Amino acid sequence: MDLINALEKRRTIRKYTQQKIPLEVLEEIIRVTRLSPSASNRQPLEYLLITDDEKIEKVFETVKWAGYITPKGNPQEGEKPTAYAVILIREDLKTTFTTHDVGAAAQSMMLAALNEGIASCWLGSVDREKLRSNFNIPMKYVIDTVIAMGYPAEESEVFDMDDSVKYFKEGNKYHVPKRKTEDILHINKLK
DSSP: OOOOHHHHHHOOOOOOOOOOOHHHHHHHHHHHHHHHHHHHGGGOOEEEEEEEEHHHHHHTTTTTOOOTTTTTSSSTTTTSSSSEEEEEGGGGGTTTTHHHHHHHHHOOOOOOOHTTTOOEEEEEEBHHHHHHHHOOOOEEEEEEEEEEOBBSSSSSEEOSSSOOOEEEETTTTTEEEOHHHHHHHOSSSSS
16 A cells, blocks of 8 residues: 555544454554654653453553544444554653654554554543553553554545534444645645
8 A cells, every 4th residue: 555545544443343463463563653753762652552352441441432423433342442552651751742752653553554454543532540550550651642453344434524523423434524635735825
């Protein structure tokens, strides 16, 4: 898949088949994610990969899904992620630009996953204290975000936004409004 096609195809998916992702594929995704840009090359990010079924459930109970269409957009039994990557920030290595590092890493991870036919969902609504407790994550780490992964059991498509940012679901497909290019692109001066 070429990069432009991957960027167009990468969509948030919240429901997954229960086919397990091979560990070597997940390890490769993390291997290439670590190559993402890092401010001052501080490399403050580490990744907690969760693949065990019982532990996956412990992550699931700490995250919230699809705010605009809850509970319709929430994965049910037989639709939940088959892996998670928790993006951690080492306190002693973070800078004022570390959130940029996280954004670059998360995008890299989701594109690397897509390259393997794996769908993903970037989750920011996380009960971080419960997640910390469930996995004994030391305080030297900031729990930034969680990436859910699995083979897709639904679809998502983009359409030009009119007046609302709210996505919706019909059947097995999300419909996601995005601002038009001509509404966000300024060449040489602001409109």
